[in-house]
Each structure stands twice: as structure tokens, then as C-alpha cells.
Amino acid sequence: MLKESFSQPSPSSLSDETKRPRSRAIPKESQAEKLLSEMENMTAHALLGTTEWLSSKSRSELMLFYQDLFERFKNDDYDKETFVLKKHRNETDADLMERLKALCQIIEDASRHTPEQPVLTSHALPALFNFGIKTFVSKFYDGAAALTMFNLAKEDLALYAVLCNQATYNEMLKVYWLFYGKASLYEVELMVVEMVNNGFKGDLETFAILRKILLSYHTMRMGKTVYNPRGSPIWSAEDERRAANLGMKLQQVGARFARR
Structure with a gap:
């Protein structure tokens, strides 16, 4: 059975991971x-x-x-x-x-x-x-x-x-990644867009989920994993673009909760 941790980061750790601006008005x-x-x-x-x-x-x-x-x-x-x-x-x-x-x-x-x-x-x-x-x-x-x-x-x-609500979109992000995301980031990106279009900006759990997705994506992209035992390329140029978009969203969510 596939198991992945989506534990929330501490607020004090967000600033380094999101490369937030130097503004003190977080x-x-x-x-x-x-x-x-x-x-x-x-x-x-x-x-x-x-x-x-x-x-x-x-x-x-x-x-x-x-x-x-x-x-x-x-x-x-x-x-x-x-x-x-x-x-x-x-x-x-x-x-x-x-x-x-x-x-x-x-x-x-x-x-x-x-x-x-x-x-x-x-x-x-x-x-x-x-x-x-x-x-x-x-x-x-x-x-x-x-x-x-x-x-x-x-x-x-x-x-x-x-x-x-926000928790619903968080759960569906996990569903799309765990069950459908290992071959494409398409559905994950669509869920983020749907979430934002319906007025939800993301919370600390959203941050943890997106961070885990991107870490897993880059790990699989760089070498052999249980999903890619031969180490052969499984990601498209479109997935690279989607990963970049998700990275920007990760920074936006993290900046909302980062502490000085």
C-alpha cells in the first residue's frame, strides 16, 4: 500500500522554503x-x-x-x-x-x-x-x-x-497525487486552479501537500524510485511547466503564513 506523509511544517520553517520577500509585513x-x-x-x-x-x-x-x-x-x-x-x-x-x-x-x-x-x-x-x-x-x-x-x-x-471548503481541496490534492499523479502533474495543477478559482488561497496543510508533491516529483525526475525503477524519463515538458507553476503557488501559500 502506498503511504506518503503530508505532515504540516512549522510556521518558522516557511520563510526559507518559500524564498519570501524581505518585507516585514508578512x-x-x-x-x-x-x-x-x-x-x-x-x-x-x-x-x-x-x-x-x-x-x-x-x-x-x-x-x-x-x-x-x-x-x-x-x-x-x-x-x-x-x-x-x-x-x-x-x-x-x-x-x-x-x-x-x-x-x-x-x-x-x-x-x-x-x-x-x-x-x-x-x-x-x-x-x-x-x-x-x-x-x-x-x-x-x-x-x-x-x-x-x-x-x-x-x-x-x-x-x-x-x-x-479549504480542507476539501486539500484532500482532493492528496487523492490526485497519490492515485493519479505519478505519471503526470496535469490533474494536480487543475485541482490547484479549481481551488483558487473558487476563492480558496490555501493554508498550512496546502503548503505541506504541495511541498511533498514537488519533492517527490523532483526525486522521481532525478533517479530511480519505486515508481520509476529503471530511472527512465517519465515526465514531459508540460510537467516541467506544471511543476514550476506549483512551485510558485507553494511560495504564495508559504508567504501568507511565514513568521519573522
Whole structure:
């Protein structure tokens, strides 16, 4: 079984690897980004009843669950008032988090009592979707199933827009590299373009993934590996261009999080 590490680098190591400019004004994670991350983490924790239940399912049962989940969204099977938790005018972050805690309690109760019918919100759907992608890859080692589910989501643009967050694109970058990237960087580059076009700039995990991909690419390019035992050329001129583009994206992502 193919195993690769996509562990995150420490922020202090980013400046050397990304060759960042000498400017001292290095962007840091904004308060809004931190708040969003906390909201996503709280929602994912509230869904443990459902995700633990899903962990016991077969590959076909898992796919059926997600097909049903998509249909529920298309059929408006959710509370429109709480689906998107918006910050009210003059509301503090603390007050918003209190409302989220109350909603997460509802999500958690439903997840424990009826795990097959989780409460749908704009944070719950991505959490469930990302769990499915990870499960198809880590439990079943089935990149095709993960890709099938991702493409099914794209059949409905409203669904696709809700399902995908930064973590989704990170997972799909790993899927494309692990299962399809050893012969071409085409799909990897397309996923980065898709991510950016949908408004996601990348995070520390994106940085770690792109760094690993490029390190592996250059290792295979220079000599014999398990994927290239004879050391014969397997990369095209187009892949060289794609690697350069991915390298630039790596620098851009790293510069956002580098520390002085």
C-alpha cells in the first residue's frame, strides 16, 4: 500500500522554503479565518455520532449515504433559518459562538440518536463530505470512489459550493497525487486552479501537500524510485511547466503564513 506523509511544517520553517520577500509585513491568519476554523471544528465534533457510525459501513453503504445526503440538500431537507449561521449586525464574536454552541448541541443530539440523518448546515455538509473522502482513501484505499463522490457533487453547483471548503481541496490534492499523479502533474495543477478559482488561497496543510508533491516529483525526475525503477524519463515538458507553476503557488501559500 502506498503511504506518503503530508505532515504540516512549522510556521518558522516557511520563510526559507518559500524564498519570501524581505518585507516585514508578512500576512498572518486573520481573526475571521480563526473564527471560521473554530466554527468548523466545533461542528465536526458535534457530528461524531454520525462519523463513528459511518466508520462501520462498507464501501457501497458509504456511497449510498452520500448519495442520500446530496438528495436531502437538493430537496431542501434542512432548516433554512439555521443552515447558514450569519453574524448579526453589532453582534460580537462571543455572541456568535454562543449561538453556534446551541446549534452544535442540536447537531450532536441528532447525530447520536439518528446518525443516518444528520442535521444539515453550511458547516456540517463540508465536514461530512471531507470525512467521506478521507474514509474512501484511508480505509478502502479507493481513490476512484473519492473522485466519483467529488464529481457527483459537481453535478449541482449549489451543492458543490456548500460542500467544498479549504480542507476539501486539500484532500482532493492528496487523492490526485497519490492515485493519479505519478505519471503526470496535469490533474494536480487543475485541482490547484479549481481551488483558487473558487476563492480558496490555501493554508498550512496546502503548503505541506504541495511541498511533498514537488519533492517527490523532483526525486522521481532525478533517479530511480519505486515508481520509476529503471530511472527512465517519465515526465514531459508540460510537467516541467506544471511543476514550476506549483512551485510558485507553494511560495504564495508559504508567504501568507511565514513568521519573522
